[in-house]
Amino acid sequence: MSAIEGTGKPSxxxxxxxxxxFLEPLTLGKDWAHGLRDDAACIxxxxxxxxxxxxxxxxxxxxxxxxxxxxxxxxxxxxxxVSDLVAKAAHPIAYLMALALPGDPLDGWLERFCxxxxxxxxxxxxxxxxxxxxxxPGPLTISITxxxxxxxxxxxQRGAGRPGDKVYVTGTIGDAALGLMLRRDPGSALAQDLDxxxxxxxxxxxxxxxxxxxxxxxxxxxxxxxxxxxxxLAIDFARMCAGADCGGRIAVADIPLSDAARACxxxxxxxxxxxxxxxxxxxxxxxxxxxRSAAFEAAASSAGVALACIGELAxxxxxxxxxxxxxxxxxxxxxxxxxx
Amino acid sequence: MSAIEGTGKPSxxxxxxxxxxFLEPLTLGKDWAHGLRDDAACIxxxxxxxxxxxxxxxxxxxxxxxxxxxxxxxxxxxxxxVSDLVAKAAHPIAYLMALALPGDPLDGWLERFCxxxxxxxxxxxxxxxxxxxxxxPGPLTISITxxxxxxxxxxxQRGAGRPGDKVYVTGTIGDAALGLMLRRDPGSALAQDLDxxxxxxxxxxxxxxxxxxxxxxxxxxxxxxxxxxxxxLAIDFARMCAGADCGGRIAVADIPLSDAARACxxxxxxxxxxxxxxxxxxxxxxxxxxxRSAAFEAAASSAGVALACIGELAxxxxxxxxxxxxxxxxxxxxxxxxxx
Numbered sequence: 001m002s003a004i005e006g007t008g009k010p011s012x013x014x015x016x017x018x019x020x021x022f023l024e025p026l027t028l029g030k031d032w033a034h035g036l037r038d039d040a041a042c043i044x045x046x047x048x049x050x051x052x053x054x055x056x057x058x059x060x061x062x063x064x065x066x067x068x069x070x071x072x073x074x075x076x077x078x079x080x081x082v083s084d085l086v087a088k089a090a091h092p093i094a095y096l097m098a099l100a101l102p103g104d105p106l107d108g109w110l111e112r113f114c115x116x117x118x119x120x121x122x123x124x125x126x127x128x129x130x131x132x133x134x135x136x137p138g139p140l141t142i143s144i145t146x147x148x149x150x151x152x153x154x155x156x157q158r159g160a161g162r163p164g165d166k167v168y169v170t171g172t173i174g175d176a177a178l179g180l181m182l183r184r185d186p187g188s189a190l191a192q193d194l195d196x197x198x199x200x201x202x203x204x205x206x207x208x209x210x211x212x213x214x215x216x217x218x219x220x221x222x223x224x225x226x227x228x229x230x231x232x233l234a235i236d237f238a239r240m241c242a243g244a245d246c247g248g249r250i251a252v253a254d255i256p257l258s259d260a261a262r263a264c265x266x267x268x269x270x271x272x273x274x275x276x277x278x279x280x281x282x283x284x285x286x287x288x289x290x291x292r293s294a295a296f297e298a299a300a301s302s303a304g305v306a307l308a309c310i311g312e313l314a315x316x317x318x319x320x321x322x323x324x325x326x327x328x329x330x331x332x333x334x335x336x337x338x339x340x
Numbered sequence: 341m342s343a344i345e346g347t348g349k350p351s352x353x354x355x356x357x358x359x360x361x362f363l364e365p366l367t368l369g370k371d372w373a374h375g376l377r378d379d380a381a382c383i384x385x386x387x388x389x390x391x392x393x394x395x396x397x398x399x400x401x402x403x404x405x406x407x408x409x410x411x412x413x414x415x416x417x418x419x420x421x422v423s424d425l426v427a428k429a430a431h432p433i434a435y436l437m438a439l440a441l442p443g444d445p446l447d448g449w450l451e452r453f454c455x456x457x458x459x460x461x462x463x464x465x466x467x468x469x470x471x472x473x474x475x476x477p478g479p480l481t482i483s484i485t486x487x488x489x490x491x492x493x494x495x496x497q498r499g500a501g502r503p504g505d506k507v508y509v510t511g512t513i514g515d516a517a518l519g520l521m522l523r524r525d526p527g528s529a530l531a532q533d534l535d536x537x538x539x540x541x542x543x544x545x546x547x548x549x550x551x552x553x554x555x556x557x558x559x560x561x562x563x564x565x566x567x568x569x570x571x572x573l574a575i576d577f578a579r580m581c582a583g584a585d586c587g588g589r590i591a592v593a594d595i596p597l598s599d600a601a602r603a604c605x606x607x608x609x610x611x612x613x614x615x616x617x618x619x620x621x622x623x624x625x626x627x628x629x630x631x632r633s634a635a636f637e638a639a640a641s642s643a644g645v646a647l648a649c650i651g652e653l654a655x656x657x658x659x660x661x662x663x664x665x666x667x668x669x670x671x672x673x674x675x676x677x678x679x680x
Contacts, residue, residue, distance in 0.1 A: 001398075001420055001619055001620050002517070002572075002618065002620050003402050004404065004405060004520065034497065037498065038498045038499070039427060039498060040392045040393060040495070041393045042392050042393075042428075042490075043390060045391060052381070053487075055438050055471050056472050057440055057483060058341075059440055059475070062474065062476060062477065063474070085380065088380045096393060096485055097395075098397035100399055130393060130394065134397050134399055136402060136481065137399075137401055138399070138481070141476065143472075145395060152384060155382040158378045184344060184345070243378075279342035280341050280342050
């Protein structure tokens, strides 16, 4: 389409060059992409499968730092979308990307950005099949539509849990919230107090989401409900409960924490509420019927996916609560689910 | 995900309200959308069909005017995507939308914006099935992924034409380029010289794309190649030829012009090159094998789709040319295909 003033796209030669030099290799030669030389992609769905589609947008200065390593920006942009697919038990098969660029980007930046996508998609599956390049007077904005595949009717929904279901979370919670604090203020007390390797671990957890791909088929087999933990365990657990019209309890002592996060809590650099209400974990929160929980745990263990049982769903009249070790209900304040 | 400073989304209560009050009605209750209350949409593809996916992003101040009627912004955002689907012979079935909002929007604006989508999707088909709402310090940015359906293997490609194929275009060309001139500079000589109804016609052609939905099945049946005319007939015809590795000739006198555009050319407010190189037509450019052209024309006529035969594809060594009435090759300058 035409720009109303100046240019609505990077210059045409730049656009053609970006596509052929940087983006086309990300298609891995997949037919669906038509070499990014048509106006649309074309997916031939496998018989007996549904397509799961998710769309998360990221804005420089809002969802990532404009001066983050472009490889990390790419990994995060794809990772947050793949994280949604994983929680729905869908295998990533393809993605489309609209890039709004605040000027003709430097080759070096684009090369690193696209190599970030190449690495990420080789780790998680899928390939680029289409998208759009536009110019913006605003910040770099990346909108990705990721497409996954699941056996027909088997997408795991957010709100299909039942009272009595056990609640599980993968990995560890709260590291990314600490990583964001470090990234935001590298001169903070937090940063001064931590060893270099601990800082690097936490930053990595914030900058480079690593959704538990190994859990996809296991979720499809055992989970009654699931979503990814992206806005904080507190809010995302409340969403799981609200979707199912039920209540639920999380035992705070059972929430898996990394050694680094435990050390930060011990040093009072953050409290448990901060970890629970922080976002960007990109772990999976799942509900599993009680009589399937042992098999679920065994399957996850075989697949090498770290998993912790942290609570259970309950009847609606019991409400939604995070229970501390002393039996008291944790006050989650503004970061919690109360203001839903 | 977390915002790095301040908020990465409209306030949570605002987000929930926008979804339930304005966006959820656009799902038309379709199962695929899960009421926009899950992290992903789930499409069950019809057996024997491919899914066609296209993704166009629009930025305020670049692709539309920030003070355009929000109903028009919506119609354009969906229209430019539907236009791609139509040219690929795919019926629109669903779309996802990521909205990057420069602040909590006013209810009145959102209401008009969403009623624009409601009207557009009822005209063209499909429903909202998912998306994302984020905050941006930059301009309003709308990224849509539109999904269409076509019988397996029957997507009409941009670059599958053959020398000898007749070349057709729907509707009229260049009105939107004039409409953009009027929208950009309402006090211009152009605006002063035209009657009110002519101005309104041209503005409407720019602001409200109207892709020829009635041609979808006919394209699938008869076209060897097609794309929508979005960046200007000159460039888009060059793309059709380049994709097929062939040449082609357009007879400029056969390019369909509206009475309004003819009057503007007669008054020297614009020349033919301006019409041919202007964008935003959102008509279909199609190639049809010679022996199928009569049937194609008859089918389009029965469907009430205005269509003109404007040229033909040719061997590569004949090059790509727009031929004026006097037999001379039109010089398309910078707006043409020469700088591809």
